[in-house]
């Protein structure tokens with residue numbers, strides 16, 4: 001079995017879906033994971049925001065646009081005005097759910113998951129039906145039933161042990177050799193829909209590869225492979241032909257938008273190679289990621305945007321590392337605030353974290369726990385792995401640099417956004 005993952009950009013229009021069809025042509029024993037088409041997840045986040053503000057009319061306007069966008073893709077694929085019954089039913093469910101207008105604040109994250117999951121439910125329905133329509137027999141798998149996550153919404157982790165028998169049973173029941181399933185979504189023990197965090201479809205694909213002991217996994221993207229920097233931010237980016245798991249996990253964690261940071265572990269655990277391949281040309285090799293690849297020779301630059309720096313100091317001047325570390329980190333964990341860099345002195349600790357829904361709550365909780373907290377927004381975290389003198393001089397000085405950390409292999413800078 002192989003696992004192929006197609007992200008939103010690769011299925012953003014009918015040509016993308018036709019290209020997917022062409023890429024998988026001739027494959028047997030294949031599990032295809034598909035994300036929501038184009039920017040549908042963002043649009044569904046707006047539906048959620050409207051529901052949250054008890055504004056069903058605004059939600060409906062957004063849904064109408066999402067429907068039109070998908071309808072155009074369907075008609076283009078079937079080359080006539082065409083409707084898919086299952087897609088109609090999914091839109092009807094979404095509309096009914098939002099129109100009921102009984103949003104409760106304590107259910108925010110469960111609501112979010114329930115709403116944004118439609119992006120993947122709809123995209124996979126279209127892809128699966130289109131493949132069948134063009135003679136490529138396949139079965140649609142409902143990943144809400146096949147992938148069991150922890151009981152936590154919006155950023156759930158997969159329970160591999162519980163998912164294994166569920167996914168295997170789903171495939172057995174489906175029969176056949178080509179399957180299409182949703183990335184990004186799963187089901188909690190209580191039966192509600194969960195999501196795995198934005199861009200989580202890579203992680204879904206890795207979980208499927210792990211459970212099915214796949215021979216390989218490929219992520220088809222709109223780039224030639226993994227580059228050493230984001231070409232939109234740093235000029236002279238070059239493609240890296242081979243990467244090992246450790247470098248990849250460090251890169252993903254530092255914010256490189258190649259793959260979701262959780263993707264590597266399920267693959268590493270079963271020693272499954274991962275290929276990042278260009279969607280536009282299936283004959284190009286892309287980047288191969290496996291355990292035995294050599295260390296990368298070129299410096300790698302990663303810029304993580306939308307960061308916040310919290311400077312936390314204990315009011316009674318106790319030493320933060322020795323006495324307060326556990327308190328601070330359990331509060332950050334409780335509010336699911338992701339920490340990317342830590343910097344400490346005797347009585348204060350600086351943490352660079354993602355801008356998230358819960359920053360103000362955690363700041364409040366820290367203040368209640370007897371800390372002074374300073375919050376600095378509009379930060380960026382720059383990581384350079386394998387830095388050299390030239391890069392060090394170029395990036396480590398200037399008034400906007402607030403924290404600078406250097407180790408034998410990487411340099412990390414927290415700086416104010418320019």
Ligand code: ASP
Pocket residue numbers: 007008035036041042119183184197198199200201202
């Ligand atoms: N559709 C989801 C998102 O845009 C998941 C994914 O693309 O991997 O975040």
Ligand code: MG
Pocket residue numbers: 007008009035036038041199
């Ligand atoms: Mg996406």
